Amino acid sequence: MRATASILHLDLDAFFAAVEQRDKPSLRGRPVIVGGTGGRGVVATASYEARTFGVRSAMSTREARARCPHAAFLSGRFHAYRASSRLVMSALREVSPLVEPLSLDEAFVDLAAADLPDLSLDTVTQVAEDLRARVHEVTGGLTATVGVASSKFMAKVASELDKPDGLTVVAPGTELELLWPMHVRVIPGVGPATVERLRRDGIHTVADLARASEEEVVRLLGKAHGHGLHRLAHGLDNRAVVPEREAKSVSVEDTYSEDVTDRLLMEGLLARQAGTVARRLATARQSGRTVTIKVRLHDFTTLSRSSTLDSPTDDAQVIARTARRLLGEVDTTGGVRLLGVGVSGLADWIQEGLFGDEVEEEAPISLDAAPPSRRPAWAPGSDVVHIEHGPGWVWGSGRGVVTVRFETAETGPGPVRSFSLDDPELTLLEHGSDHEDAPAD
């Protein structure tokens, strides 16, 4: 909570649907619904025209069709959404270097890091209006709703108040009089289950929540959630705007139009998903140790099984093999409606920055350009090794295992594989055997 209204939250209005209406004039003024169009689809975004018929996000497409049969139902063009999103994020970064995207259509901007004469209400209001106009301009007509306040929480609450195409600035000091009459549902993190738990205890408004003792809220909702919500109810929020966040997992899941009952087919579908996950990991130059499968049975029961490997991988075969083994632990009699594969525990083995600038760049690392290392043996990124048929970089090490990414300037990033430290195939190519220097920085 700051003394100035210097955190801005921007939300693009009915984003996916608005992009479709922008790109296809015949859709303008008409109800447009973007989402899964198959028998088991749900609505991702409904245009405001569709919302007047009661169509909402996350509603099944079947129900949306019943409510609004004349709407245009579209399955979505994500490259177009990403392109517009990038334009918006760039526009935000013109205002302040501290921009935290929350999704394709939402971001926080820290105005305290912007180059402004002051942070008075007049100034931030003008900045917000200019920004909304700029977004409209760079996207070719999309509108945004903006909230500006003294914290992330209040900025987000404020941006909900004047949708679409609006602006709300909350003057510092007036937060609680705005917040307390509202329903607890306005607090991000309060969903249906939490609303119900609080309701049973007679807590409906934010003021009710603030009046309750912290002990009581913690008893109802658990330590972290209870403590956090109780603070928010008092308007207390010191979270900073954080521009870059490391991904913690990569996953793919698919709901099938008909339940899958054939075990071999399930294995094939998992293997294909493993390939997609592996490709995304390689693109992000990451690997992870924990492989998780997700299985949704015919009756919507959802299960997960996971297995943590000795060393991180981005190898499609390894992920597929693990996924198949995990599927073996699940009774799929009766069929499954969804299968998914994910890898988490990313970057555990990669010390960010050990590669220096090189890790930030997409360009393949030349083995010839290997920097003389001053780090202990087998530190991630420190050594070039030779295993079996080719050279590679040490990617991670520990527990008697060294993990290597095979990579050359010619081939670019290759697969990640692991070897036991006493594997005779493993030879240190560069970097002598005494490593007494302390790690740099």
Place this chain on the structure above:
DNA sequence: TCTGGGGTCCTAGGACCC
């Protein structure tokens, strides 16, 4: 023939280690 897909964070219990 209700109920997507991509994520994040939290909890709770058991294993294991010191």
Place this chain on the structure above:
DNA sequence: TCTGGGGTCCTAGGACCC
């Protein structure tokens, strides 16, 4: 011979967000 306690890792599930 009646039995510690703290810390960390792993696993499964749940709530929530967009």
